[in-house]
Each structure stands twice: as structure tokens, then as C-alpha cells.
Amino acid sequence: MDVQKNAAERYRAVQSRDRRFDGQFFTAVKTTGIYCRPSCPAVTPKSSNVEFFSTSAAAHEAGFRACKRCLPEASPGSPAWNLRQDLAGRAMRLIRMGALNDGDLDALSSQLGYSPRHIHRTLVAELGAGPAALARAHRAQVARNLLVSSHLRLADVAFSAGFGSVRQFNDTMRQIYAVTPTEIRTKADRSAWSVETDPSTLQLQLSLPVRQPFDAPGVFQFLAERILPGVEAAQLEDRRLRYSRTLWLPHGPGAVEVTATPDVNYEWQLSMRCEVTSLADVGIVLARVRRLFDLDADPNAVDAALSVDPVLRPLVAEVPGTRLVGTAEAEEYVIRAVVGQQISVKAARTHLSRLVERIGSPVESSFEGLSTLFPTPAQIIYSVPEPPLEGPLDPDRPLRLARRSIRTVRAASQALEEGTLRLHPGVHPDQLRTELVSLPGIGQWTAAYLALRVLGQPDDWMTGDVALIAGARRLGLLKSGLSPAAAHRQLERRAQQWSPWRSYAAMHLWRAAANGAPGPTDSA
Template sequence: MSAGSNQKHPSSPTPFGTRCFGKQSPIVLNIDLPIQHPFDAQGIFSFLEARAIAGVETTDLSQKDRLIYARTLMFPSGPGAIRLIARNYGSASWVLKAQLELHNLRDQAAAIFRIRRLLNLDADSSAIDLNLSRDPALEASILRTPGIRVPGAVDPHELVIRAIIGQQISVKAARTHLSRLVAQAGAAYTSSFTGLDRIFPAPADIIETVHDPGADLPLDPDRVLKLPRRSISTLRSAAIALQSGELEVGFESNPQLLRESLLRTPGIGPWTAAYLAMRVLGDPDAWMRSDVALVSGAVRLGILEPQTSKSASHRLLEEYARRWSPWRSYASMHLWQAASG
């Protein structure tokens, strides 16, 4: 995702009939990635680490000056993987390198495009920080964390599935459910990057693996996702809509049409629609109303009084957040950071 970026998305992935990828020797390219500074590498790598799905993603943040994130993904010509290494050599600036594991050189442009979207590398962070710091409530947070980024996406369909599974449960719980789903429905993949051995399942794989819970029968105790009936139904409905093309979610989707389409999908509400607009489309001004963590962060930053009722807090914060437009997505990252601190 990028603020003000006009970069176009290379063609979408094509489906593959086999369930095991990566047997042939891949091409590994080493790429230097330019960054708009300041860049909060620690923040965005930590965000990805907290949500990393076993087999699909790995991270190593054990060294503060050397951060690593790797994952598998589908490119237009087939499966592959990326490994990102952010280094800090004692200055305020980060150096970012990428290793691309490809089975077709034509996928290089798609890989770089998705990395830049994922890490929000093209955001004009200095301008964003300047605008948001005009609010005294955010000034200290911006001084602590200059160049905060809004994580993007490498696969729009994948993020829809992740967002639905993550509705109304903790990040840790969502990660557990997603790891189980990937283990059951994800295609096997052989990678030269340690820890990567699965491809995130496509909608067709999810439809086949996650069975209809039915309206009256008891839930199967051995079901792949130990989620409530309604959540499973929502997931299947979305996967079916994505597979058929009824629900079109892409990097270049029309923001208004996408929100309307998402809200027509049973079980998807305004929060999920805003979250997907923020991460898939790169909407810099998305607002996730009724987000408990945003309220918690606002209390910590002194924007809301702790004793304010739940309903009033959401209403007051939404009204207050209008002053952050058109950068409410970035302000949200500061509130989320405050909530977790």
C-alpha cells in the first residue's frame, strides 16, 4: 500500500491444478529496495510477526538492527517466496533487501510490487507525520515512532479470508485458526527459505476443506476451524463469492464499489470492509468504527476519558478522528500501538 502511489498491479495469479509446488529448482534474486524515510521497520515487521501463519510465513526479530520476514505466495506464473531483510547500521535510516524465490523471471515485477504494497514503502511518511503531529494528542507518539506504516497485502483474496477469521477474536486466536486451515487446505511447497512449506489456500481450496455447518445439525467436533457456526458460514459465503467472481477484491478495485460489495456479503460488517480497504486498496483514510483497541489507545493517549461508556467512546472517537483526515489509517496505527504498549 502506498500513499499517493500510481503504481499498477501486474496481472493476477492464475489457478493451478496440482497440490504440490516448488519441486523444480527456483531462481533466487537479490534486490535492493528503496525506502521513503523515516521508516518504522520495527513496527511493521512486528505487526507481521504477530500474525505470521506457520508454513506460510516466518520471522526473526531477535536482533533489533536486523529484522527478517519471509513468506510464500502465488505469482502470475506460479508459486514462489520472498525473504525481506531490514538492516540498521546505527543511523536513523533502514536498508531493505529482498530475496525473491521465483520459478519464472516474469514474476519479478509482481514480487517487487507486492513487497512495496505489503510494507507501504512508497508512503510519504514525512508529510503524513507532519500533518498528524498538528494534533497534540498524537505529537508524542509520532516523535517516538516516526514513519509509522500501514501494512498492506500481497494477496487480496487471502486478506479477505484472514480478516473474516479474525473478526471478533484475538490476533493470537486468529493465527491459530489460520494455521490449522493452512495445514489442511494449503498446497505443499518446497522452498529454499527455512520454515516455508505451504501456500495459503485459494477460495476453491477453502470451499472444499471447510464444510457447510448446516442450520440444525450439531457442529462437527473434528471440523477444521473450531469457530462458531455463523463464522464458518461467513467464511464459506465469502470464499464462494470470491471463487465465482461475485465478490471482486483486487488492488485496483473501486473503493466505494468494494465496500458496497463487501457489505452485501453475509457476515461482513463495516469494520471488516474498512480494514480491507485500508490494507488491500491502500486507503490512507479508512476508519474502523467500533474498534475496541482504537478506543483503548485513545484512552492511553488522553483523547478519551477512561470512565466514558463503550457506546459513547466509539461515537466520540469517530467524531474526534475527523481532524486526522485524510490520514486516519495512519492515526489508527498510532492508537493501536498505544493500546499494545
């Protein structure tokens, strides 16, 4: 009954050509052997001729090919992989990060903690395709984006997308799209792309599909307020928003620049330019950027759920499409969050900027304002010595923090370096919190905040956050005269109504606390 109801709901979405469902499921037509987006402009097929798949890979495995009209592989990713914390969801996040590009299923197994056979069985049962098929479909999506928006040679496209050989690349693209890579490129209109690939620096530009609405001003402002000079740069104009930063990548240093501009309907369109040492890192950069800007979220589902609350409804109406700003460098963000505990944004930026200036690694980039890589955990351990138990601290130390804070930074860096603190996309949020609070000086709030920022946990709640209380008081969500502890308990009970989107509700409360400025009042 549930399956039939789900199929009926999906068919109604297809009938209405509702683009909000693009990427969330795929519609295959048995009579044509083609699968499409729900919003495909073609004539709606009869319900008896339609079959639905949760992933494009499942449609491929069933013998269907992608529609040449609606290009289902160019739609935003499914928001399910951010929401689901089961084995299938965590495996999909790792696959999208290229976990199977350089390794086999055993590598994926070691990160998830389950046997390869169990992972394969689970993915087939849950998503209709095994790990290899899912990875192949994702590589095809990246390859198509590169074909239509860059001037890379076909062999370089294959390598950048994660294919092991040009032959595998050609066979996969023909199987999925029923055309050759050359034909895909020939039919694409690339006249809008002004930046061509530079073979000397391996620089290229790509489009970033995003579900609308998208609160681009809020996201870019959030990032701009926390800029570390040399590592990041931002430029905020009325009709052009830009954010760029340096990156540590598997094959060497790199950099990325993301630009947002509104179209005629004032819907924000995004693109990215990246510089990489090896083309094998392009897919990884793309996945990190999508997570940083929360591009695979379902803003309509989030806004609809939060609008049920009469207090949040006007906030959602004022700023639709609020996103959870993530991070492109998970290890870096742990250090930033630890340094930023219990101090202001301005103070944290001062401390972190000093750290970057003293021990950051210089890097060359053609992007304006980028010159430095954030220090690695190993560099921090080596350059930030253990403080003495007594006596004055060295005034010239890279981090001019108190003894306890320096020890926490060193402990976190040590855990990252030794691998006892795991930050890969396949880790469960509860596991991450447990590993974080086991470190000296890291409490529940910091652990919850890092689960939100590093893993994109949509249903996180930071009990004890003073900014959430301030926002709730400003909105009249709390009774007057409550003690801080009682206020936190009351707000936590109210927040249960916002599940599974409590993290997005927190963004609205933070904005209210700052009187219109996006993001929390902490320094991270």
C-alpha cells in the same frame, strides 16, 4: 496561480536538494535535456530553465532522459498513487502491478470500468503520459533494478521486467538512460550482493528503495505477531529483521524474503530475495512487497500532519515513519480477517494454522520455515463443508468455528472464486466495502479494516473498533463516563482532524492501546 505556486514550491525543494520529494515529482532541465530527482547533487539550474513533471513517463514523452548522476528511476514511488482514489490513481496502481505487461488497454479498461479512450485521455491530462508510456517507464525502473542488483542474463531481465521483446527492452533503456543495458550493468557496483541468481530455482535479490524515516521494528513486529507456520516466517534481531512468506503468483507458486538492516545513521535499508516459477512474476512480487511494507508512503507528510495534534505529537516523535502494513495476498487476507472477527490474535492463529495444516498446498522453498501455500478460495469451498442447521458440528473439521463464522468464510470464498468480490489495486475503497458488507456475516468494521490492509487506504476509519477507543482513553482523548456509542462518536469527530491520514493515526492509537505493541488487538 495555483500552477505557479506549485512550481515555486517545487523549485524551493530542488534548491534545498530535499530528498523527501524524490519520486513525488521530476525536474527537467530544458538546456541539457535531462530530468532529475529533486535531491540531485548537480548545480541547481535557473528556474526559467526548469520544467516539472508528475511522472518520469511524462518527462520521457517530452523528450528528456534520466540523469546518470542521481538516477531518478531508482527513487521510491510516488505516494500519490496510494492516496488518490480517482481514475488516474487507480489506473497507476494497476499499471505498477503489471496490468499492461500481458494484456492491452482493453484489459485495463475492464478492471476500471471505463473505455480505453477515456482512460488514455484522463491519464494524459492528469499525468502527462498515456497508459503505454506509463507502463514502459515502470518496466524500465524494474529492469534497471534487476540490472544493477542481479546476475540475470539481459534477455531474462527484459522478460522479468515485462518487456515483450529484447529489442523493445534495449530501445527503451537507451531512450530513457542514453546508455545500453550492458553499460548500466558494467557501471553498477554489485559487490555488496552476496546472493547470485540460481538458474535452477529462479532466485534473485533486489534492493527496495524506501523513504526515511521507516519504522522497520514496528512493521516487522506487526507481521511476526500474526505468523502462520509454514506460510510465513520471521526473525527479529537488533540489527537484522527478516520476514518471509509463500506466494500464489500468476505463473506458479513462489516465495519472498524481505530483510531490513540499519546503516550508520540508523536508517533502515531493505532488500528482498524472491523465488519464482517464471521470471515474468518478478515485477509482480516487487509491487506486492512494496505495498506490504508501505514503501511508497510519504512519512514526513504523515508525521507532520499528525504532529499538529498535541496528543499525537509525542507518539509520532517516539515512533516516526509509522507505516500501514498491507498484504501480499489479498484473497488470503479476506479469509484471515473473517476468521479473526471478534476473537483474539492467539485464537485466530490457532484456527488459521489448523486450516493451513489440513488443506494448504505443500511447496518447496529454500527459505527457512516456508513449506506451505495458504489455501485458495476453491480449496476452502471444497474442504470446508456447509455446516448443518442443527446438531453437533464435526470436531475434526478444518475450521473449528461456529456455524455462522463457517458460513461467512464460505460466502467470502465463493465471492472471491466467482469474481463478485474484487480485490485488484484499481478497485475503489467504497466499492470494496459495498461488496464486502453485502456478504453475510461481514460488517462495516471488517470492510473498513480490509480497505486499509488490502488497498492501503490512508484515510480509513474503523468506527466501532474497541482498540481505538482503548487507545484514545489511554491518551486522554475522550471524556470520562461516556457510553461506548458516545465514545465512538466523539472519537470519530476528533479523527476528522487527522484526515487524510486517519489510518496512520489509527496505528498510533492501536499501539497506545497495546501499551507499546504495534498494531490492532484483532487477529487479522
